[in-house]
Amino acid sequence: MDDYDAHAIEQKWQSHWEAEQAFHVDNPAPDDAPDEHFYMLEMLPYPSGSLHMGHVLNYTMGDVVAHFKRRHGYTVLRPMGFDSFGLPAENAAIKDGGHPLEITERNMEAIRKQMRRMGWAIDWQREVSAHEPTFYRWTQWLFLKLVEHGLAYRKEAPVNWCPHDQTVLANEHVVDGRCWRCGNVVETRNMAQWFFKITAYADALLDDLALIDWPERTKRIQTQWIGRSEGAEILFRVDDLDLDISVFTTRPDTLFGATFFAVAPEWPQLERLVDGLEQAEEVLTYAKIAGARPTEEREQREKSGVFTGRYATNPVNGEPIPIWVADYVLMEYGTGAVMAVPAHDERDHEFAEKYALPIVSVIDDDGQLINSAQFDGRPAEGARGAIVDWLSEHAKGKAAINYRLRDWSFSRQRYWGCPIPIIYCDEHGAVPVPEDQLPVVLPDVEDYRPKGQPPLASNDEFMNVACPVCSKPARREADTMDTFVDSSWYFLRYTDPVNDQAPFDRRIADYWMPIDQYIGGIDHAKGHLLYSRFFMKVLNDLGMIGVREPFQRLFHQGWVLLDGKKMSKSQGGVSPNELIDRFGADAIRLYILFYGPADQDINWSPDGIAPMARFVKRLWREVHEAATQPASPAGVDTPLARKAHQTIARVTDDVGRRFQFNTPIAAVMELVNDLSKALDDPAARFAAETVVSLVQPWAPHVAEELWRGALGYSTELSAAPWPVADPAMLERDTIELVLQVNGKVRDRIEVPAGLADAELVEHARASEKVQAHLVGAERRVIIVPDKLVNIVV
RNA sequence: GCGGAUGUGGCGGAAUUGGUAGACGCGCACGGUUCAGGUCCGUGUGCCCGUAAGGGCGUGGAGGUUCAAGUCCUCUCAUCCGCACCA
DSSP states (O other): OOOOOHHHHHHHHHHHHHHHTTTOOOOOOTTOOOOOEEEEEEOOOOOOSSOOHHHHHHHHHHHHHHHHHHHTTOEEEOOOEEOOOSHHHHHHHHHHOSOHHHHHHHHHHHHHHHHHHTTOOOOGGGOEETTSHHHHHHHHHHHHHHHHTTSEEEEEEEEEEETTTTEEEOGGGEETTEETTTOOBOEEEEEEEEEEOGGGGHHHHHHGGGGSBOOHHHHHHHHHHHOOEEEEEEEEEEGGGTEEEEEEESOGGGGGGOOEEEEOTTOTTHHHHHTTSTTHHHHHHHHHHHHHSOHHHHHHSOOOEEEEEEEEEOTTTOOEEEEEEETTSOTTSTTSEEEEOTTTOHHHHHHHHHHTOOOOOOBOTTSBBOSOGGGTTSBHHHHHHHHHHHHHHTTSEEEEEEOSOOOEEOEEOSSSSOBOOEEEETTTEEEEOOGGGOOOOOOOOSOOOOSSSOGGGGOHHHHEEEOTTTOSEEEEOOOEEOHHHHTTTHHHHTTSTTOSSSSSOHHHHHHHOSBSEEEOOGGGTTTHHHHHHHHHHHHHHTTSOSOSOSBSBEEOOOOEEETTEEOBTTTBOOOHHHHHHHHOHHHHHHHHHHSSOTTSOEEOOGGGHHHHHHHHHHHHHHHHHHHTSOOOOTTOOSHHHHHHHHHHHHHHHHHHTTOOSSHHHHHHHHHHHHHHHOTTSTTHHHHHHHHHHHHTTTSHHHHHHHHHTTTOOOSOGGGSOOOOOOGGGTSOSEEEEEEEETTEEEEEEEEETTOOHHHHHHHHHHOHHHHTTOOSOOOEEEEETTTEEEEEO
């Protein structure tokens, strides 16, 4: 037996797999019979300079699942690519010089190397990168499809502007009023922006959550983010101006309690409302100041407001109620105007108290309506429909649904992203670049530093172009796309990565999709995971694909924390390189998964790796020892043989059903422990083969080497069928019977399995230790067959 | 404020359907082998009392249901996460 040499073994098999393209799968030909296939995917990495241990956890887990499925006979698609557009490369170019392209491709090469060194079973022939024209050509093509169907549009809108990064941010990227990336306070600006109409799919995104096998927590985050609320839209008349103001409310039952009316400072018809009134100046000044305050400040300030001088009429009782401008009313939600019911809404109440506005209760302690004319005495809940019906009949309102979700703003005023294929013509407005002129290639620029204008705007050669309609001079769109557009469909491109006629062939995509198992961080719950679902539904509606949900099953790995902070592209982390050098990839793979449940956070410490490397060595030794034993006879029945079968059952169930990756390692360790104590057992060789076969998904290199070397197989373990436990060998012939008196364990005895109740009780009574506690009359005996006897006295 | 998750030895964790709490590993202690390498092997290791046999206690805390609770129920504490003036 040679000493275990991790590096020699790992390099040998990595070269072998690469030469053989061992993990490449072909797409089915049109007349192929359907087969069992499995699409395994982990979220693609952003190519920073190195992988960190969070990636190692993520991709090793996916690797175990991929091996496990492959060895169960599935055709497994397990591709990899790079989220290679984005700010960090551009910021690095600004800071240290160089081109974002060079930086990105250098990083990608470093990461590819690390991935190969980890031994991950990836189909590299399908690699896809967001920044390559062969990919972003189709990102642009898809964008144009959405434009064509009215699902991408341009409008002037208040946007979140980060003064440091000099870019617009999506709502998802503003955390507590600050930029998620640099932490600066975000400002509000009005700019012409491109939006995807994700709100058109709000209900579908909500309803189809029922169709997918996702963590409840993630579904909850999306549900909350979409924020559907049912209620009514009610028209309040301003008689003097011949104006109807519409409000959204979830509580039409409290309409009789509306004692004032409030509009947001940004409310567009405010000027018209106060025109000619003595309050006009005061109101408009207030609105200007209050509206200019950053959201964060607005939320923390005490509510304030000003009376406009106008009155609206409550449609149900004809009462005039004063209209106020108030800073607690949000322009972004509903209609930017609210009916205020201080008796039944905390915020309205606070405001009414401050400005001495009337408070009229319309619901009594029993939950019944009062002060509500013909609706008095009805339960408030049930009266909602009745009041909405009344409003509809009188054309003063209707049932309505409102969402918290906003359309997805995806214009970015930065360089390193997918160009938006639009040309602006004075005569024809925003004109799509014709399909046959795609891709609009991202050109070089002199200076990446954003100066209020996006970097592309300073490249005249790029910007000046003829209008596709009239051929007159026109200008290109200078913004680029949010990188979340790239990642909303990359998983489809993997299915058909070199197609130059279409983003993907529907037949092929339909074969592989949906992704059977997706793994990635929960931080993408309301970003990437929501956007991808939206794209999928759009593509389905456009007839480009047969499924409506991209990710059938979803799992979130925990964070690998370094000093309490998560390792990520922005925080840095521990690189696996040095660890591979010292301990080998197999030990690291085992270690990171053995640490604990994969969905829980890990406090990174390298302390356990050396012991895990020791286990691999031990495995190497014990298997070599056992391999000198004669082949185990078929059906050999010894305690070691039974242990081996039990281990097969445990590992199979843990991975296949429970999606647990730490406990199978413990089970294999137990089997190795038993094997080392019984190396001359007739089942020793069988146990050794079982160990090697079961550990293969976690430690594929050493397992393959042992399989082919010590155990003498000539075929590959990574393609060998997963072992199957013999059910007859899972039963034990003796069991440890627990004897309790009054629920306390007093003795444990070894008895044959399958004894009748009466015999079990007999055994229990025979125990001296039990007898010592049997004082007083026996009241009851509880028997759990093959487990325990509890005598109650 | 609303909603949710988690809490088990010195440490990471296991316990799948209410039925032996602490699997597996780390660490530690003692012994052996090798010898001076982050080697290998063995034994022990939840806490308390006791030389021992044995006994008591024990899954954040307090109650409860049950023959039996880490697991179910009520309350409570701590930590973390999502939403947050969303009408």
